[in-house]
Amino acid sequence: MTTAARTRAFIIAGLLPALILYLLFVVVPVFWSSYYGFFSWKGIGEMKFIGLDNYTEVLKDEIFWKSFVNNLYIVAYSVFGQVPIALLLAIVLARNSWYQRFLRASIFMPMVLSSVVIGLIWGYIYHPQIGILNFLLDSLGLSSWKLGWLSDPKVAMYSIGPPIIWANIGPYLILFIAALQNIPGEMDDAAQIDGATGLRKLFQITLPMIWGTIKVAIILCISGSLKAFDLIFIMTRGGPANSTELLATYMYNNTFNIFRYGYGSAVSTSIVIISLLLIAGSQFLMNRNKNVA
Amino acid sequence: MIMSRKWIQALVFLMILTTVLAGCGGGSTPKENTDNASSGKEQPAEKVKLSLWHNFTGEDLRAKAMRGIIEQFQNDHENIQLEIQAIPPDGYRQRLKTVAAANELPDVFIMHPGTIAKEFSSAGVIQPLDDLLNKHADWKDGYLPNSFDDFTFDGKIYSAPMSLSPTSILYYNKKILADNGLSVPTTWEELLHAVEVLNSKNIIPIALGNKAPWLAQSSILSSLADRVTGTEWFNKAVLQDGAKFTDPEFVEALSYMQELAMVGAFQEGFNAIDTTQMEQLYAQGKAAMMIEGGWAVTNLVASASEDILANTGVAILPSIPNGKGDPNTVSGAIGVGPAMSSKVEGAKKEAAEQLVLALAGPEAQKITLEANQLISFKAELDKSKVNPLFADLYELVNKVGRTPVYDARLTSQATEAVNNGLQELLLGAKPEDVAKKIQDAQEQGLKE
Numbered sequence: 001m002t003t004a005a006r007t008r009a010f011i012i013a014g015l016l017p018a019l020i021l022y023l024l025f026v027v028v029p030v031f032w033s034s035y036y037g038f039f040s041w042k043g044i045g046e047m048k049f050i051g052l053d054n055y056t057e058v059l060k061d062e063i064f065w066k067s068f069v070n071n072l073y074i075v076a077y078s079v080f081g082q083v084p085i086a087l088l089l090a091i092v093l094a095r096n097s098w099y100q101r102f103l104r105a106s107i108f109m110p111m112v113l114s115s116v117v118i119g120l121i122w123g124y125i126y127h128p129q130i131g132i133l134n135f136l137l138d139s140l141g142l143s144s145w146k147l148g149w150l151s152d153p154k155v156a157m158y159s160i161g162p163p164i165i166w167a168n169i170g171p172y173l174i175l176f177i178a179a180l181q182n183i184p185g186e187m188d189d190a191a192q193i194d195g196a197t198g199l200r201k202l203f204q205i206t207l208p209m210i211w212g213t214i215k216v217a218i219i220l221c222i223s224g225s226l227k228a229f230d231l232i233f234i235m236t237r238g239g240p241a242n243s244t245e246l247l248a249t250y251m252y253n254n255t256f257n258i259f260r261y262g263y264g265s266a267v268s269t270s271i272v273i274i275s276l277l278l279i280a281g282s283q284f285l286m287n288r289n290k291n292v293a
Numbered sequence: 294m295i296m297s298r299k300w301i302q303a304l305v306f307l308m309i310l311t312t313v314l315a316g317c318g319g320g321s322t323p324k325e326n327t328d329n330a331s332s333g334k335e336q337p338a339e340k341v342k343l344s345l346w347h348n349f350t351g352e353d354l355r356a357k358a359m360r361g362i363i364e365q366f367q368n369d370h371e372n373i374q375l376e377i378q379a380i381p382p383d384g385y386r387q388r389l390k391t392v393a394a395a396n397e398l399p400d401v402f403i404m405h406p407g408t409i410a411k412e413f414s415s416a417g418v419i420q421p422l423d424d425l426l427n428k429h430a431d432w433k434d435g436y437l438p439n440s441f442d443d444f445t446f447d448g449k450i451y452s453a454p455m456s457l458s459p460t461s462i463l464y465y466n467k468k469i470l471a472d473n474g475l476s477v478p479t480t481w482e483e484l485l486h487a488v489e490v491l492n493s494k495n496i497i498p499i500a501l502g503n504k505a506p507w508l509a510q511s512s513i514l515s516s517l518a519d520r521v522t523g524t525e526w527f528n529k530a531v532l533q534d535g536a537k538f539t540d541p542e543f544v545e546a547l548s549y550m551q552e553l554a555m556v557g558a559f560q561e562g563f564n565a566i567d568t569t570q571m572e573q574l575y576a577q578g579k580a581a582m583m584i585e586g587g588w589a590v591t592n593l594v595a596s597a598s599e600d601i602l603a604n605t606g607v608a609i610l611p612s613i614p615n616g617k618g619d620p621n622t623v624s625g626a627i628g629v630g631p632a633m634s635s636k637v638e639g640a641k642k643e644a645a646e647q648l649v650l651a652l653a654g655p656e657a658q659k660i661t662l663e664a665n666q667l668i669s670f671k672a673e674l675d676k677s678k679v680n681p682l683f684a685d686l687y688e689l690v691n692k693v694g695r696t697p698v699y700d701a702r703l704t705s706q707a708t709e710a711v712n713n714g715l716q717e718l719l720l721g722a723k724p725e726d727v728a729k730k731i732q733d734a735q736e737q738g739l740k741e
Contacts, residue, residue, distance in 0.1 A: 040741050044393045045416040128562025129574065151565035153720060239506055240564035241717035256387050258705040259412075260741070 030272055037266035042259045054266035064267065067245045068274065073157055074164060074228050074246070075278070078221035081165040082172055083214065089169070090176030091202070104173065111170035119234025122163040126150045126235075150236055153243035160244055163231060168224070172217050179213035180206070215286050222282055226275045247271045341644040344376045344399035348385040348629075353591050355456075358664035359652075366651045373644045393418050396636075401645050401652075404452055404632040406443035407701040413632070414446040420635045421449035425646045432654050440627055440669040443701060453653040456628030456661060457669035459690050460586040460698050461516035461610055464593070468604040469496060469581040478611045481549070488558045491581050499553075500580035501563040502571025503719070506712035509550075510699050512584050514715060515624035516610045518546035519696040523617035531702045533739060538707075538732035539725075542617065547724035549613060554719040564716050576601060584610070587625075587667055587690065590683050594665070607686050609693055622694040626701040627669050662687075704738025707731055 037054050039047040058064050089107060093100045110118060125132050126149035134146045149159040183206065191197075191205050207214075229248040232238065238245040238253065251271065255264030345363070349356035360379075367375050378399070380388055386409060392398055398418055404410055413419045426433040436454075444452040465477055470487070473494060478484035491498040503509045519527060522542040529536035530543070553559065560574065568585065569592075575583040576597035583589070593602060612620030631652045637645045651657060658670040665683040667690060676684045700708040714727040 042412060042741070043390050044412060044418065123565075126565065127570070128565055129560060129579070148562045148565065151562035236565070237505060239504065239713070239716055241713055241720060241722070253709065256390075258709050259390065260706070 030269075033265045034269035034272075035265075036262055037269050039262040040260075041262040043255075043261045047262075050262070054263050055270070057263065058266050058270050063242050063245060063250060064247075064270070066242060067247045067250045070157055070245060071226055071228070071247050074160070074225040075222055077161045077164050078168065078225045079218055081161065082168055083217050083221060085165065086169045086172035086217070087176050087214070090173050090180055091206070093173075094177055094180045104177070107173055108170035110167045113167075115167065115230035116234055118163060118167050119231050122231075123150070123235055126159055151240055153240050156236060156240065156244045160232060160235065163235070164228070167231065172221075175213055175217055176210065179210040183209045218282065218286070219279060222279055223275065226271065226278065247274070340372055340374050341640050342374050342376060343401060343641065343644055343648060344378070345648065346378045346380060346389070346399040346402040348380055348382045348403055350379045350381045353595075354664040355591070355661065355666040358660050358666075362651060362657055362660060366648060370644070370647065373647070375648075398634040398636075400634050400637045400641065401631055401648050402634075403455075403629045403652075405629055406452070406454065406627050408705060410444055410451055410632070411446055414449075414451050418635055419451055419632045420637070421451055422453060422633065422646075422649065423450050425649060426450060426453065429650065429654070432650070435655055435658070435671050437669045437671065439695070443627055444630060452630035452632045453649070454627035454630045454669050455653045455657065457625060457667045457690075458586055458588060458628050459623045459625035459667065459686075459695070460511045461513065461584060461624045462587055462589070462686065462689075463582060463584055463608045463610055464575060464589065465582045465606050465608060466575070466578065466580075466601065466604050467606050469578070473581075477606065477608050479608075480611050481613050484558075484611045485552075485556060487581075488553075488556050492557050497560040497574060497580035498582060499558045500571045500574040500583040501559040502566040502568045502574075503563050503716060504565055504567045506564075506716050507700060507708075508568055508571075508585070509715040509719065510708070510711045511624075512586055513553075513610075514546070514550055514711070515698045516622070516696065517550060517613070518543065518699070519618045519622065519624060520610065520613040520616040520620055521546035521549060521618065523619075524696050526617065527697060527702070531735070533736060538735060539728050544724045544728050547718055547727055550715065551718050551721075551724060555721075559719075563719070572596065587686055590680070590686055591665055594680050594682065602682065605682055607682070607689050609689070618696070619694060622696045623690065624698045625690070625695045626698045704735055704741075706738035706741075707735035710734035 036047075038049060038051060040050045040054075041047040093104050093107075124130070128134070128148055128151060131149070133149065137143060137145050147155050150156050187205060187209065191201050196204060227248055228246055229252070232244055232246055233249055233252075236244045238249040247267070248271070251264050251267040254260050254267060347359065347363070349359040363375070363377065367373075385403075386405060389398070389402065389404070389409070393413060393416065396418060398413075404413065404419070410419075432453075437457075440454055440457075441450050444450055444454065463477070469491075470476060473490050473496075475487045475490060476483075478487050488498040501509065522540075526536050526540070526542060530538055530540070554563075560580065563571075566574075571583060572585070572589060572592050573596070574580045576593060578598075578601050590607075593605065597605070609621070609623045631649045633642075633645050633649060655670070655672075658668045659672050662668050662670075662672055662674055663678045665679050667687060674684065674687050679687075699711055703711065710731045710733070714722075714730050718724060718727045
């Protein structure tokens with residue numbers, strides 16, 4: 001055996017246990033759950049085979065599609081909110097002076113808070129009677145702008161945006177700062193000599209250099225947004241009247257509140273399929289863009 | 294080479310993911326071994342082991358009293374060793390469901406009446422308590438009428454209720470009402486008038502926190518709709534036997550419910566605040582009234598100022614003009630009761646029966662009542678031992694009849710439909726549409 005082959009064999013042997021665990025506890029359950037989707041089942045008692053009924057019901061279910069659209073909102077908040085803001089902050093805060101480090105720490109702080117805490121904090125910010133937001137609007141003389149932030153179905157889904165963006169900027173900021181600091185200093189010097197400064201340098205040197213990281217961030221954003229659950233669950237429980245229902249909260253409700261395990265499984269299988277499609281689609285789009293560029 | 298690097302990258306990614314996931318799942322390793330070791334020394338043989346699950350984890354009087362009973366039982370029975378798991382109420386049902394699915398229910402556990410008990414009994418994972426109840430006639434006969442209904446399936450009784458929860462009590466602030474020339478509303482007219490007067494004075498008429506959307510259903514609609522439709526209609530509609538939720542009387546009930554929101558009976562944003570925040574609004578004197586279950590008494594005693602507490606009265610919801618139901622009633626459900634796994638037998642069963650009796654028997658009922666918790670068992674209340682507000686509640690509930698609570702009778706699907714439907718309704722959806730959704734859900738729920 002050559003050294004290279006031996007190293008590779010060693011690496012594979014080392015990874016094998018984890019791979020087996022992963023297959024057993026992640027991949028197999030996914031298929032298992034799609035199998036449960038063919039049954040009418042309450043979690044206990046008899047399972048009744050009903051063919052594709054659950055899946056056709058999912059496709060016809062208004063609330064499922066509403067949840068899907070709401071999930072797309074969350075994807076939009078992350079991709080067009082978190083990523084650009086984190087990138088901007090990273091560019092501004094890339095250097096290592098004390099106040100930049102302080103700002104970075106404060107922006108990262110929500111990450112160490114549990115989402116329950118974040119949900120409660122924002123619940124109080126939006127509180128209809130004692131909320132800071134309405135209080136601020138009042139004291140600025142903008143009482144007419146006051147809204148039922150989380151209680152009005154037309155507004156609630158928009159109110160969810162700021163907390164989600166605020167809470168999740170931290171990791172992307174770190175990711176981008178690391179990428180920025182990895183750009184070799186020679187590039188900067190060369191750009192300077194060539195007379196590229198300011199915006200031009202940003203668009204022609206910096207961004208192309210960290211494009212790979214941005215792509216990773218966007219994929220993470222999309223996959224993270226599709227499984228969003230905790231903040232919404234704490235802040236609105238999917239209400240009022242399903243207006244902030246997400247795929248994950250809808251699946252949870254069906255499975256663990258209504259005890260329709262079969263239908264819940266069908267919903268979760270649909271989530272897997274939708275997620276795969278979205279991620280494949282976004283990857284395709286981004287790779288094509290790069291080839292064009 | 295490029296290909297193989299990709300493979301290795303993929304493997305590394307999988308490995309990281311697995312470690313993360315493995316970290317999540319590590320919480321629940323069994324602890325039985327330690328118990329074996331410690332119990333082996335004192336009494337080598339004949340010690341019966343019983344597992345017990347309960348949800349009395351809080352710091353309220355009742356939970357403390359229940360834990361006291363369990364502790365007492367442990368001290369009194371040296372030959373029985375309890376393995377106790379206390380699980381916070383929020384996740385309790387889910388935990389039970391999960392272990393029931395694996396047929397690994399604890400020997401004795403606290404079970405909710407209604408739907409979950411029905412599912413457990415039809416799946417054969419719990420056993421009836423008829424023999425035990427018949428052996429102790431004073432216990433069985435001490436219960437108020439209909440107490441066993443929600444634990445009885447196919448003619449067998451599977452548990453004995455440990456408490457009673459009226460779900461629809463109107464708490465009112467006597468001082469605020471009197472200051473505005475109002476009295477406790479006993480008719481719909483009076484209620485609407487009170488709402489108008491209070492709103493003109495910038496006082497919240499009725500505090501409502503419907504973020505967890507069961508409250509409007511359990512505490513308001515259950516009583517209100519019964520006043521309009523009568524209990525008989527509801528019982529028929531539940532079975533879908535000669536009545537439907539699209540019937541005009543139910544639509545009318547929903548319209549009354551909606552009217553409350555439209556005339557501004559509730560504060561703004563009621564769908565965004567939870568029951569605790571609702572109780573705060575009342576306890577801080579910002580709202581003149583609040584509609585919640587009997588359980589709110591304990592919370593008010595803990596959080597309201599003495600002034601507010603002394604001025605708080607309890608009443609039932611007002612009557613509805615031309616309603617078919619008896620207005621002198623309150624919707625209420627029996628509370629949890631101890632259940633026995635179907636796997637318990639022999640000496641273990643004897644021990645389990647003793648435990649069930651200790652948890653729900655006449656002694657325990659009395660202790661429960663003195664811990665400011667209503668019971669569906671005939672017992673005299675020593676008023677010096679409880680809070681005055683609780684004594685008022687006890688008197689009120691004993692004076693009026695009891696009607697069913699919606700979520701205790703409806704299928705889980707229909708309950709969900711009512712809960713979400715009421716949120717829509719209170720925001721202005723058409724009562725007919727909401728009624729249709731509820732009807733569809735109940736129909737579908739019965740089929741499954």
